Amino acid sequence: MAQVSMTVNGKAASGDVEGRTLLSSFLRDTLELTGTHVGCDTSQCGACVVHVNGEAVKACTMLAAEAAGAEVTTIEAMANADGSLSTIQQAFQDHHGLQCGFCTPGMVMSAAALLKDNPTPTETEIREYLEGNICRCTGYHNIVKAIMAASGQDVSSIAAE
Amino acid sequence: MPKDGGIGASSKRREDVRFLTGAGNYTDDINIRGQAHVYFLRSDIAHGTITSINTSAAEAMPGVVKVFTGVDFEAVGGMPCGWQVTDRHGQPMQEPRHPILAHGKVRHVGEPIAAVVAETLEQARDAAEAIELDIAELPAVIDMKAAVSADAPKVHEDLTSNLCYDWGFVEENKAATEEAFAKASHVTTLELVNNRLVANPMEPRVAVGDYARGTDDSTLYTTSQNPHVIRLLMGAFVLGIPEHKLRVVAPDVGGGFGTKIFHYQEEAFCTFAAKACNRPVKWTSSRTEAFMSDAHGRDHVTRIELALDGDNNFTALRTETYANMGAYLSTFAPSVPTWLHGTLMAGNYKTPLIYVNVKAVFTNTVPVDAYRGAGRPEATFQLERVIDKAARELGVDPIALRRQNFVTEFPYATPVAVEYDTGDYVATMDKLEEMADLSGFDARRQASEAKGKWRGLGVNCYIEACGIAPSNLVGQLGARAGLYESATVRVNATGGLVVMTGSHSHGQGHETSFAQVVADMIGIDENMVEIVHGDTANAPMGMGTYGSRSLAVGGSAMVRATEKIIAKAKKIASHLLEASEGDIELKDGAFSVAGTDKSVAWGDVTLAAYVPHNYPLEEIEPGLEETAFYDPSNFTYPAGAYACEVEVDPDTGKVTIERFTAVDDFGNVVNPMIVTGQVHGGLAQGIGQALLENCAYDENGQLLSASYMDYAMPRADDLPMFGVDHSCQTPCTHNPLGVKGCGEAGAIGSPPSVVNAVVDALQSGGKDVTHIDMPLTPARVWAAMQ
Numbered sequence: 045m046a047q048v049s050m051t052v053n054g055k056a057a058s059g060d061v062e063g064r065t066l067l068s069s070f071l072r073d074t075l076e077l078t079g080t081h082v083g084c085d086t087s088q089c090g091a092c093v094v095h096v097n098g099e100a101v102k103a104c105t106m107l108a109a110e111a112a113g114a115e116v117t118t119i120e121a122m123a124n125a126d127g128s129l130s131t132i133q134q135a136f137q138d139h140h141g142l143q144c145g146f147c148t149p150g151m152v153m154s155a156a157a158l159l160k161d162n163p164t165p166t167e168t169e170i171r172e173y174l175e176g177n178i179c180r181c182t183g184y185h186n187i188v189k190a191i192m193a194a195s196g197q198d199v200s201s202i203a204a205e
Numbered sequence: 206m207p208k209d210g211g212i213g214a215s216s217k218r219r220e221d222v223r224f225l226t227g228a229g230n231y232t233d234d235i236n237i238r239g240q241a242h243v244y245f246l247r248s249d250i251a252h253g254t255i256t257s258i259n260t261s262a263a264e265a266m267p268g269v270v271k272v273f274t275g276v277d278f279e280a281v282g283g284m285p286c287g288w289q290v291t292d293r294h295g296q297p298m299q300e301p302r303h304p305i306l307a308h309g310k311v312r313h314v315g316e317p318i319a320a321v322v323a324e325t326l327e328q329a330r331d332a333a334e335a336i337e338l339d340i341a342e343l344p345a346v347i348d349m350k351a352a353v354s355a356d357a358p359k360v361h362e363d364l365t366s367n368l369c370y371d372w373g374f375v376e377e378n379k380a381a382t383e384e385a386f387a388k389a390s391h392v393t394t395l396e397l398v399n400n401r402l403v404a405n406p407m408e409p410r411v412a413v414g415d416y417a418r419g420t421d422d423s424t425l426y427t428t429s430q431n432p433h434v435i436r437l438l439m440g441a442f443v444l445g446i447p448e449h450k451l452r453v454v455a456p457d458v459g460g461g462f463g464t465k466i467f468h469y470q471e472e473a474f475c476t477f478a479a480k481a482c483n484r485p486v487k488w489t490s491s492r493t494e495a496f497m498s499d500a501h502g503r504d505h506v507t508r509i510e511l512a513l514d515g516d517n518n519f520t521a522l523r524t525e526t527y528a529n530m531g532a533y534l535s536t537f538a539p540s541v542p543t544w545l546h547g548t549l550m551a552g553n554y555k556t557p558l559i560y561v562n563v564k565a566v567f568t569n570t571v572p573v574d575a576y577r578g579a580g581r582p583e584a585t586f587q588l589e590r591v592i593d594k595a596a597r598e599l600g601v602d603p604i605a606l607r608r609q610n611f612v613t614e615f616p617y618a619t620p621v622a623v624e625y626d627t628g629d630y631v632a633t634m635d636k637l638e639e640m641a642d643l644s645g646f647d648a649r650r651q652a653s654e655a656k657g658k659w660r661g662l663g664v665n666c667y668i669e670a671c672g673i674a675p676s677n678l679v680g681q682l683g684a685r686a687g688l689y690e691s692a693t694v695r696v697n698a699t700g701g702l703v704v705m706t707g708s709h710s711h712g713q714g715h716e717t718s719f720a721q722v723v724a725d726m727i728g729i730d731e732n733m734v735e736i737v738h739g740d741t742a743n744a745p746m747g748m749g750t751y752g753s754r755s756l757a758v759g760g761s762a763m764v765r766a767t768e769k770i771i772a773k774a775k776k777i778a779s780h781l782l783e784a785s786e787g788d789i790e791l792k793d794g795a796f797s798v799a800g801t802d803k804s805v806a807w808g809d810v811t812l813a814a815y816v817p818h819n820y821p822l823e824e825i826e827p828g829l830e831e832t833a834f835y836d837p838s839n840f841t842y843p844a845g846a847y848a849c850e851v852e853v854d855p856d857t858g859k860v861t862i863e864r865f866t867a868v869d870d871f872g873n874v875v876n877p878m879i880v881t882g883q884v885h886g887g888l889a890q891g892i893g894q895a896l897l898e899n900c901a902y903d904e905n906g907q908l909l910s911a912s913y914m915d916y917a918m919p920r921a922d923d924l925p926m927f928g929v930d931h932s933c934q935t936p937c938t939h940n941p942l943g944v945k946g947c948g949e950a951g952a953i954g955s956p957p958s959v960v961n962a963v964v965d966a967l968q969s970g971g972k973d974v975t976h977i978d979m980p981l982t983p984a985r986v987w988a989a990m991q
Binding site for chain 1: 405
């Protein structure tokens with residue numbers, strides 16, 4: 045066991061971890077930040093995406109020790125300072141971009157990373173970017189639509205409520 | 206004009222806020238002080254005899270609390286099956302014992318053999334590696350037809366064979382059906398596979414058992430679609446715990462799609478072990494474990510024949526299906542290829558004679574049970590594929606052939622024992638042709654051809670039976686349960702309501718849509734209504750959520766309970782207003798005396814119920830809380846018409862979905878936004894089945910697709926934007942909301958149109974291909990082209 049320290053959601057965080065402890069486990073079990081979800085064991089599903097030093101990372105792909113000293117942001121810190129939903133979160137609610145909610149934290153974190161690099165992505169660019177985030181509920185239609193809406197694009201011509 | 210609240214409004218989902226901010230409460234988020242973790246040692250052999258198992262080294266490993274094996278469970282029951290099918294000779298199905306941990310033999314890869322409870326999951330996993338286990342491998346039976354051959358190894362020695370049942374439906378129609386085939390002008394035959402799938406909700410299963418020594422109470426937190434059913438099955442049949450000493454909680458659940466209906470060994474284990482170890486015990490499935498322990502879906506091999514007369518009217522249909530049960534009977538497995546499949550073989554058509562034969566077979570594979578649609582996708586796929594094939598053989602338009610044979614008068618009693626109460630298949634097909642712009646297809650095909658691609662159009666209809674189900678009927682058919690639903694409506698003194706429902710929401714948005722219904726009935730703001738579900742400690746006995754039943758059955762229970770509330774509130778209001786009860790009207794959350802300006806607000810009446818100073822105590826009790834149980838009188842019959850356009854790359858066989866249009870008749874709709882989302886998700890799963898997904902075993906019973914590296918889940922770039930419509934509405938005639946259910950439609954209705962479209966594309970490219978088995982991977986399509 046060794047102590048690891050990092051900044052999580054703007055606050056100093058530390059804990060004792062084994063060498064094999066994943067960042068996802070450290071966040072969920074040690075810091076009790078259970079918004080980061082684990083949906084697979086092969087780094088495919090993307091439910092565990094967080095931001096490490098501003099980059100989208102699958103938290104099950106990184107050891108907690110590797111994140112020592114890093115700035116980590118999780119879904120718990122994505123709302124506005126007053127607690128209201130951020131633009132991306134609000135777009136997901138407005139356009140029904142989530143159902144069971146399990147993949148949702150990873151989707152929001154990936155969407156935020158995408159829009160940072162590409163402020164007005166096309167539908168194709170969004171679909172390709174989300175290749176590493178699996179959703180079993182929505183068929184992606186409303187997730188793609190929500191991300192387009194969050195980027196300020198007119199989605200009124202895209203079918204359905 | 207879209208409504209801004211109540212029934213028919215696309216109210217935004219209230220549950221979204223917690224899911225979007227990381228504040229959901231899923232089972233794996235629950236950690237109880239002092240909890241230990243369990244790791245299951247699972248069989249890596251499909252079929253074998255356990256010759257020795259030695260746990261002493263594992264027990265001495267750091268952190269180990271206790272190691273369990275099959276002998277620890279000899280005194281408790283096996284996993285129960287909730288449906289008994291009677292075969293075509295009047296005999297009950299063969300029903301093997303299903304142990305919590307394997308005892309004597311292993312029968313599929315993934316079957317749990319031993320369980321290590323330790324302080325941490327890592328310690329439990331490390332100790333499991335120290336268990337000394339010897340298994341003498343036996344020949345595995347994987348192929349269903351081989352499994353029922355006379356010399357096949359038996360999955361269960363104490364059964365007469367690997368045949369669970371040989372079911373005929375309707376047996377009395379068999380001779381007449383054969384006679385109709387003998388007289389037919391044309392017969393189309395198709396042999397096909399409905400591929401084995403894994404439901405794959407994104408949240409893996411989790412169970413946390415807790416035991417209170419002081420009160421002898423057990424609690425199970427679990428990822429379930431129906432906590433009351435788990436309490437009943439596990440308490441009464443497995444562990445012998447009466448309901449009043451057992452609480453089952455299913456909090457936020459991350460998708461179910463059927464596979465979280467069933468009672469699983471891990472749930473019983475954690476509940477048992479919590480008492481045995483006197484501390485909470487938690488199990489969280491890895492995705493790999495999920496692939497080898499969650500009940501699988503589909504896996505039918507079918508031969509279907511359609512008889513037509515000289516005018517292309519359908520005169521008879523007969524099918525022979527082999528249905529995989531896997532190694533054991535999962536909770537509702539026997540019902541899926543029988544009553545959820547055979548009764549839907551009429552589809553949307555007035556075929557007068559139908560005979561369905563199903564042979565359910567045990568194999569050395571993971572148990573198979575209901576997955577989104579459950580039996581109805583299998584029925585729809587074979588029927589809509591054989592109709593398309595018949596149209597090609599006869600040289601007629603496949604839509605015209607369908608239209609010619611549509612059921613057009615309702616109610617319609619099918620020859621397979623169900624009665625469709627209402628529908629309008631012509632209207633949904635008309636709407637589909639318009640919305641999918643079928644008249645523009647030829648131009649789009651030319652444009653594809655100019656790019657070097659072959660374009661195909663596939664159309665199909667579907668019907669399903671939802672709102673499961675009338676208890677007296679399913680009891681006759683072998684269900685060992687009732688299929689009513691319940692609701693308790695508790696009105697608080699200050700006017701807010703809590704509705705406790707036996708339905709469970711795991712993505713469907715009940716917390717929003719159910720509140721819309723109750724608020725609409727009373728005329729109050731939706732935010733005054735809270736929906737509580739998922740905990741046997743506070744909701745009345747209910748049967749849970751599956752089979753697109755929640756609004757049709759659970760919603761109806763809620764309506765009945767709310768009607769009782771309103772009736773009592775009117776009595777109170779009549780007292781307060783000093784008017785006759787018959788003159789009291791409820792509108793917009795206020796009670797008024799008809800024809801006067803006298804009124805009293807909802808909140809005044811609810812306050813009077815709990816502070817009964819001025820109250821007719823001699824006539825009615827204080828308080829305002831009512832419970833209703835609703836047992837439906839029939840199934841509901843959502844139906845629709847779907848169209849798919851694909852492009853096939855002639856060089857690679859790769860299929861892309863270019864357009865997909867779904868027109869559904871769900872009857873009345875409470876929240877159009879949620880309904881559309883349900884269809885989207887179903888379409889993705891149906892298209893996934895058609896193009897991508899396949900659960901594969903090798904001949905030795907090794908599971909080849911046990912991770913997302915090997916099992917192709919649909920991803921965002923595999924799918925298009927969908928065109929969805931549910932404006933064709935023929936309300937259900939027998940439930941108070943007129944609703945039919947929408948959860949499974951997309952998964953049921955989409956696979957045939959995808960395959961029909963690919964066959965159409967290949968034929969447009971000059972390839973004489975009439976069928977390809979799903980999934981239509983580039984390799985399979987390319988091979989079919991050669």
